Structure formats: structure tokens, C-alpha cells
Amino acid sequence: MKRGWRWLGLSWAVLAIGTEAAQCFDRAAQSHRFVVDSHLHFQPFSGPALPHEELIGYLERAGIQYANVYGIGQTRIQDWGCFHGGRCDSDVIMPTMKNDFLNAKNLADHPSRNVGLTLSMTFPDLQHPDTIVDRMDILDSEFPGFFQWMGEANVVKQALFVWGHEPATLEDIDAWAPFMAKLRERQMPLALHSDFGNDQDPLKYLPLMQAILERYPDNVVVWMHLGMSREQRDMEPRQHTRILSELMDEYPNLWLDISWNVLYDYYFSEPTRRPFYVDFLNQYSDRVLTGTDIVASEHTGYSQYERALDDTSYINQFLDDNAFRNIALGQSYFNLLGWDKSAPAICTKE
Template sequence: MNRKSALCGSLLALSALTASPAVAAPADPGCFDRERQPYTSVVDSHLHFRPFGGEEIPFRELVGYLRKTGVRYANMYGIGQTLPADSSCTYYLDCPGTPVTPSMKNDFANARALLAQTPDDVQLTLSMTFPDLANPGDVLDRMRLLEEEYPGRFRWMGEVNLIKQALLKNGHEPADKADIAAWAPFMAELRERDIPLTIHSDLGNDRDHTAYLPLMEEVLERYPDNRIVWAHMGLSKELSTMDPAAHVAILERLMRQHPNFGADISWRVLEDLYFSRPEARKHYVPFLNAHSDRVLPGTDFVASRDKDFGVYKTELEVTSRINRHLDDDAFRDIALGQSYFDLLDLPDEAPRVCPA
């Protein structure tokens, strides 16, 4: 069975779990019936298989979470900044003052786990999370080391931090414009290998909503031919009062100016602070409908051992709620994965949405 058939079969199998026996099957059994089938995304493009510190959820168990929730594609993010090995912390916010330092160890651990236990029903994409964007001098050498050790396996880079305010108390060094200019060697390598890059770059905070926008603009202007994904659309817990209309206007402008620019809508902060509010959705839904081919879904789940299947299931449901408001084309692109397939040049194809 090819991947296209496998995906369609998985979606139809999921419908059997949720459909009422009293509802007739769609006339076209190859289409996706939004009234009967789950609205949760089949792609998790932003999933951290490794935590900041402490014990992780075992690989096989985490893949089981994906299988049970109907997720059939995921990016294997590590965590590029790790807490000290002797620290009792699993989450940096619980330990202000404890430094987080860039490391390759999670990328190697992810690669070893995938090669040893590759699932046949969930497609996982390895991602390089190690780069320290404020000190980029060795990034290219380390990329080539991973390629030498695992040829052709790493097909994504990210999530990497340009500016992440939540990490500032743990020694995070934001990149500046001079650092961004020094990315040129590894950005050229990404272009050569056609690898997308997901960047965490806070848009701003509640004191200044666009304080850090110039950094993302500098990246996009300097590297227009790189395929760049803005994690969380630039939103964060530090930015809870952004005017949705103003935010969408920024995103629209960047989409118009930079054809290789996209965004992910991972992390429940987007739903909790913005998408859940009808007055905000009236701005975001038209934007997502118009640019769905450049939008990726994701949970931003971090697989620390203090979490379980129930937590992942909840995060997937919450981050997928916006899917219910999308038009059929956008639902196919985002929830059913077509935008992800296109970005990775996969041969897979999302099913059509059944006519209402």
C-alpha cells in the first residue's frame, strides 16, 4: 500500500470510531466527511520528542500516542537547549537562573531511536534542533556531522530560537542582526538540501507588541530563498494583548512580500489567548483560509516523563479546535496535511473533503 492509500485508509478507519450508525456513509467513500470524522490534525509538525531535562517519554510509547490519536505524520524535534545533567528540573521555567546550553545530544538521541524502531504506520521526519543562532560559526560543520552519521535522514531544522523571552532567565542569548548575517553558510546548505527551517521568534510582549519584529524581518529579507516557518505565528505567553487585526496585517504583509515564508499554529497558547475568542477568530479564520497552503498544524508537546497519553490527546484536541472553523480547502491543507506534504515534497496526498 502506498502512503497516499495508507493515509486515506487511516482517516476512513478513524471515521468508523466516531460515526453514528444512524448516519449514512458518504456517497464517495474516498472523501473525508467533516460531519462524521475527527477535526484533529493528522500532522503534528511541532512535536518535541525530548524534554529540556530529566527523563523522556520512551520513543515507542510516544509513537503509540500518535497512532491512537490518528496522527500519521510528525516532525521529530529535540530540544536544542538542555538543562544541566545534574539538575532536577525538567522545565526551564521551574528553574530560573539555571542555564540552558545548546547541545546536539537530543538530535543524536532522536536519530538513534528512529533508526532502531522505525514505525511502518507513522511517518516521522528528523529535525536538527541544535543550532545556537546567536553563535552560528559551527552550525554548518555540525550539520555536516549529522549528515555524515545519518545520511539523508535529517530533513528539517528547528525549532531554533531567534528570540525566546521565556528563556532569558536561563541564559538564552538572542541573536542580533550581525548574527543573522553570519548565518549565510548554513542557510546556503539548507537551500542546497531543500530543508525547511522553523524559527521561534517572539513578535513582542505586552509592553511592546512588535518589539522583536525587526529580527524576523531581517531574516526574511536576507534569506528570501529559504523556506522559513514562523513558530506559533510569533505569539507567546508574554504577548497576550496583541490586537488580532494588527497581527493578521503583519502576517499578510510578510506572506505577500516573502513567497517562501509560512507559519505554524502550534501551541495551545494560540487557542487559549486568541483563537477561542470569536472577536479574534473573525480575523484569523479568513487569514488561515487565504494562506492555508503555507500554514502547518502542531501541538508543541514536550515529551517529559511527567506527562502521559491524556496530556498529548488534550494538547492535540485544543490545538486542533481552530480546524472546525476553516473552510474545506483550508481544512484539507492544514488538518489533513496537504500543506505539510507540499513543503516536504512528499508524494502523499490528503483526501478530498466530502461535499456538504
Template structure:
């Protein structure tokens, strides 16, 4: 048997183990609770946590320097009530020679897309199989301004790890926070050149389900509220059949004062026009700038209740060395506070993960809400 065949066999065994649903003691939530069947218990919102069960936006690798060791990091999720996790790298990183440990500590210095952390994440998933979680490996290397290299690197990951990677992202269409680090908004002409890899994401060659693409695309800034909206509209118009997740609902630290009615109107228009578009509501900026204010929160809760099947949850936790379980728990709790106000239908689909299960074609099922 060839080395490649042996590696593929080992990978298949590891992935089965990752999603097998074996239970561990001491946790209120376990994968078995999300198995469909007559014995599945309902979920009592009055006594059970409002925190999300799916972290569809977790960065296992930092912008630079050392990460939380993988074997330690995967022990953070279940104690925080999270059972389903997207294993993101970072869309762009400092060079290994820069010495930069964290984005906040290096206000300048070039950041470039790299495949480095995807290889590390894939390797760690093989070396540390875990039966208490369902992990989804995501390719985060793609440079949307240089799409000619994306297919080659997808081949590299598939050759090395077989069918392990079933998501792509988070990738940056436009991220103003990185403008001081040599990042620029993707030109519309380059979006047209995505066609080959977008076709492959829609229909992977080995029969995998369509691979969602998580895109960071700032709508604008407080000074120019819709300056970059045309870029995301361009993507959606060109690739309406691709499952696309618009992370942070298009908001950012550069846009913390957008009129909620204007924002919700934009999102509603695009959700109505593009059935394969979903939003993720990760990142504490959304809570700090919008959801913590009762009048503003009420507008977004009404929006989520109106589109209960189009929203994904996430922490946007970046696992830089030095962060601990308490830090991850804090991000989960803050990013989950809006869940308390959702209708039962929206809570089941969003907080309990049914939207994620449907998007990924998983056999898991969110419990019904107790009446």
C-alpha cells in the first residue's frame, strides 16, 4: 500500500472519530443530544444555556507567533457549551521572520495570505482526533486579489489531507483593519477571475457537498457607510449558486455607527435576492456597538426572527498563545447574548445550530424547544 493510500486511510479513520459522537462526562451538552430520533429531548430555554452550540468562526491560528497548543485548544469548546467548530486559520499573516505575536501589538508591517496555518491545522486534526466535537476544517489561504494560485493550493491540501477540508474562509474581500498592513480592497476585475475555484467549491471533484465560503467584506466605514458594498454585490451577482457566508454581517471596528435600519434594509434585500447567502453574527464588536443597546437590539432581533434560517453563530476567537479557556468562554457568552431575545424558531435554527447542520448536510438535528 502506498504512503498516500495509508495517509488517506488514517485520515478517514480520524475524521470518523472526530464526528462519531462519543460522549465525555462532566459536560451539559454532548453530541448525542443532537442526534435525531424519538428519544431526543426537547431544549428548555428556561433552564438551559442561551449560548450557541456552533462556533462557525474560530481561528485556531493567530496572525503571527505561537498559537494556543491544539491539544489544549480543543479542550476549550465543550466546557463552553460548543460542540461544532469551524477550524479557521487566519486569512492573512505576518511573516514568520517578523516576530509579531498579535495583530494588536504590530500596528504596521506587511501581512500576506499564506497556506502555512492550513497545513498546521490539517496536521493537528490528524494527530489529535477528538470524539467529543464535530470539527470542520477550512481553507483560509486564498488571496482573492491573486486568484490564479487558489486551485493549485487546493490541490496541494487535497493531495496531502484527502477530503478533510470542507469549507473555505475566512478570506478577505475588503478588510479596512489591514489597510496599514499592505492589504487593499479586491478589484472587481479580480472577482471575475474567481470562476475556476468557485466552480470547484460548488461541486468538489470527489463528491463532497458544496463547500461554503466565508468572506470578510466591510460594507463601509462611519465616514462612508456603503463605500465597499458594491464589491460584495458583485460577488453575489457573479456566483449566486455558491453558498456564501458574509461574516460579521459586513460590519467592522471601522463601522460602529451605521444606521440599523439602513443596514438591515441592505441585508434583507440581498438575502431576498440570493438564497445561498448566509450571515454570521460573530465578533464582539456587534454586541458592543449594536446589540447591547436595547432599541437597536430589538431591530436586529426582529430581523433575525424574520430570517431564522439564514444566520450562523461564531466567536471570532483568535487562539494566540496566552489565551485560556476563560477567554474563550467570555467570547462565546458575549457573542451569544442576543440569543436570549430570539423567537423559539430562530433560537433553534441559530443558537442550536440547525442552520449549520442544513448548510453542511450533517445528520445532526437541533432539538425542538420545550413548550
């Protein structure tokens, strides 16, 4: 399906991977780094962001050709005002539209010449969904045609519990129906952070994602980080990939994201765990996206971005050619967005 959208970059054929789209990709001679960073936060949790054009410079230098422009799912209140008479110095974190306005304004003021950018609405408060449709309309009115994605939004993110975040409930998920209908109408993917569980209770929060998929099977849902987190460093890979496989088979609109170095640190870099994920990714690569998950604050240097890129690209070298083309060269990303673009074929051995 080809979606209407506002083009914010150049076509594949003139970008760095080759002079022509038909040119094959030589895995033996070229990098296994991915060229689509579909999970990149242009705005931080707190404090000033890295200047937009500087971050684009990082992407160009690293060979990234396409990127998703995320804000951040939740932001410290003290950075954007007081609400309902609360303290202005509160450390509570809440969703906000601020970052989406900033990202849209930056894209309008600084069109990218060498990196294709897809802009995402990251404001949704999934625990209080009644205002989401109205706020979507506000962003569309202010920046018509700019937003083609929604997320990363937090269903449950244990790392934020100390900041006041609470998991969505089944009742909350039922109340998503109006904005999920609008996403279906616009054919917009919804990227969700939803922890599987933790090392004490590996499947604790899995029922939340199962409920989402059961309730909204016609929505495209991208599950971030394969559901993993720093609270879950010891998920048994056979069980993990089996559950993911069952969900992928049952729900054809479920996509997965393998961003964030937590997957590299605890799963992909481990020789005894990696084969389970390589086999899984080879099987489902046409619905897998990748990215760095860098949060670009003013203190983020190029070396940090490059290290994250190396970590999150590490698994690519073990993939078969079809999966490498889908994931590392971006064909799955193009397909999800309905773009009439083709990643290079993999060069065959003579």
C-alpha cells in the first residue's frame, strides 16, 4: 500500500549505497551497518536537544539514508511547565506535545537534502487516551502532511516507574478505540514500548501486548526492542523467540523493532543466545525494523551515535541474504511505509 506523505529527503538512487538502485550490495566488501535508523529520538527526556542540523550531520557521516524522527514518549514536567497547580520543580515524567512541535518546526525550517525523514507523533498518553484524537488534529492542522507515524509510546516501561509512570490497564487499552480507528484510516504504524516482564517475572506484562493485538488486529503495531529491557537481562531465548513467533504467526500486522543496545548487550552478543535470534530474524525479516534508539541531547557526541550504530548493527552480519536486505538495507521499512523503493539485491557469488 502506498501512503500519501510529505517527502522530506532524496531518493534511494542518489544516496550513498550506490549510484543506481539496481547495483548489488557486496556483503564481503561493504559494511553490515544498517542504513535506516527507524528508531531515533531527536528530543531528550530533559534539557536541550542536540541541534537538528548537527544530528543530521551525524546521520550523513554514518551513512544513514533514512530515519524516523521521534520526540520522546515522556518528558520531565519541570522542563515544560506546571499542570493543574502542581509543583514546577517536579521530577514526574509525563507525555507532552512539545517535542512533536519542535521536531516538525525543525523539519520545516531545515529540509534534509541527504537523509529521508519520517516524522512521528510521540505525544500519546496511552494511560489517558481520551485527548489523543484531538491532539492528532492539532498537529495535522499546524503541520499538514508532516506526520506519518505514531510512537514511540509507552504501554509499560519499568525504567520510568520511579518517575511516576504506570502501566496501561486493560480498560485503558479498550479506550484506545477512537485513535486506533484514526490510525487505521490513515494507515499509520503505531510503535509501542511494552516490556515483556522482568527477570523475577519474565511474562508479567505480556498480557498487555496480547490484549492490544487481540483488540486491534487491523492496526499495524511495531513492538519495540522485541519487548526487552534492562529489567529483563536473562530471558530464556528459546522461550522468548517461541512466544514472538506465535504472535507473529497469529497477527500479520505485528512488526518488531530490534533497536537499543540492550539487545546487543544481553542477547545478540552472547554466542549461546544469538543463534535463536538469528533463526528468528531470518524467518520474520520482512516485518523487522532496526535503529539505534539514541536519545540526542546536547551532550550526545558523534562517537556515541557511532557506537550505538555498531552495537545495534552487530546482528546483521549473521543474517542470511534475504534478512540482511530486509533489515539492514531497509526493504522492510520501505514496505511498511508503502514506498515504491527497492533496496539493492545482494551480490551473488560467482
